[in-house]
Amino acid sequence: MYDQASTLRKLAGERDSTRKRNMRVIAVSSGKGGVGKTSLVVNLALALIEHNHRVIVLDGDLGLANVDVAFGITPRYSIKHLLSGEKGIEEILYEVEGGVKVLPGASGVIELANLDRGQLKNVLVNLGRLEKYTDILLIDTGAGLGHNVLNFICASDDVIVVMTPEPPSMTDAYGLLKSIRSQADRLNINIVVNRVKNEIEAKQAYDRLEHAVTKFLGLSINLLGWVYDDPLVGKSVMEQKPVGLSHPTSYAYKCVQWIASNVTGIFVDPPTQNGGIKGFLTSLLKGNQN
Ligand SMILES: Nc1ncnc2c1ncn2[C@@H]1O[C@H](COP(=O)(O)OP(=O)(O)OP(=O)(O)O)[C@@H](O)[C@H]1O
Numbered sequence: 001m002y003d004q005a006s007t008l009r010k011l012a013g014e015r016d017s018t019r020k021r022n023m024r025v026i027a028v029s030s031g032k033g034g035v036g037k038t039s040l041v042v043n044l045a046l047a048l049i050e051h052n053h054r055v056i057v058l059d060g061d062l063g064l065a066n067v068d069v070a071f072g073i074t075p076r077y078s079i080k081h082l083l084s085g086e087k088g089i090e091e092i093l094y095e096v097e098g099g100v101k102v103l104p105g106a107s108g109v110i111e112l113a114n115l116d117r118g119q120l121k122n123v124l125v126n127l128g129r130l131e132k133y134t135d136i137l138l139i140d141t142g143a144g145l146g147h148n149v150l151n152f153i154c155a156s157d158d159v160i161v162v163m164t165p166e167p168p169s170m171t172d173a174y175g176l177l178k179s180i181r182s183q184a185d186r187l188n189i190n191i192v193v194n195r196v197k198n199e200i201e202a203k204q205a206y207d208r209l210e211h212a213v214t215k216f217l218g219l220s221i222n223l224l225g226w227v228y229d230d231p232l233v234g235k236s237v238m239e240q241k242p243v244g245l246s247h248p249t250s251y252a253y254k255c256v257q258w259i260a261s262n263v264t265g266i267f268v269d270p271p272t273q274n275g276g277i278k279g280f281l282t283s284l285l286k287g288n289q290n
């Protein structure tokens with residue numbers, strides 16, 4: 001199953017031996033579908049741009065053009081045209097609002113998962129050219145333990161596994177971590193807990209997962225952050241505009257901005273849900289108690 005990924009890494013390694021890879025490749029994945037990967041990817045891209053990083057999003061989800069829908073775009077070309085040699089990478093990149101560049105995957109991703117060594121080398125040469133345009137390549141891998149998902153994860157520097165506090169999502173996250181266990185020595189494994197009510201719920205869910213993966217898989221993982229359950233995310237999905245663009249002051253996006261600072265290694269406190277009128281009233285009540 002990992003043959004192709006090891007070829008990919010070997011080729012990347014050959015490239016890296018002459019020149020250090022400057023572009024950081026981050027795969028965003030999940031065991032269970034529908035937990036918020038695409039939402040995290042598109043908003044994290046926007047938040048990383050606020051930190052002055054150049055970001056490209058690769059839609060690595062098979063068949064379903066998730067990232068296109070999230071940004072409300074219909075790109076003409078996809079990675080399929082790169083693989084067929086019809087287009088170069090520069091012609092495929094689609095710049096969307098907020099400065100994010102999208103590398104549409106669509107059906108081409110199926111082919112990407114089944115390339116031979118020569119074709120892979122061509123893709124890598126092209127992806128290597130991305131270093132001129134980007135600091136971070138974010139890949140929305142789609143969900144599950146499929147061949148392509150694992151290949152993308154194994155070719156990345158970091159993986160962000162998204163889960164919700166619901167038990168099926170945690171069990172599936174565990175299953176995914178089990179599948180990538182053999183890569184643990186070279187891969188940073190990060191967890192984002194999405195759709196939480198509060199910090200306590202996020203930490204409890206993470207602690208349960210961490211306990212299991214430490215005990216049964218001997219893996220070390222890292223809590224990258226959490227995102228509050230926020231109706232504005234659903235609203236933005238309907239509007240086909242990421243919440244970071246349509247509602248930049250929403251609690252959900254504040255969490256993603258905090259996660260972006262964790263990705264870039266800048267330490268800030270996690271956002272609380274105590275801003276606005278709620279925060280004002282809470283402070284007022286606290287003041288009255290003194
Ligand atoms: N923080 C959040 N608060 C509220 N709703 C959310 C949040 N994150 C995601 N959602 C909702 O969950 C739905 C699924 O999100 P999204 O499409 O990002 O998941 P996914 O993991 O990419 O799904 P798939 O596996 O199908 O690609 C969205 O339509 C959105 O309404």
Ligand SMILES: [Mg+2]
Binds near residue numbers: 037038039066140
């Ligand atoms: Mg998705």
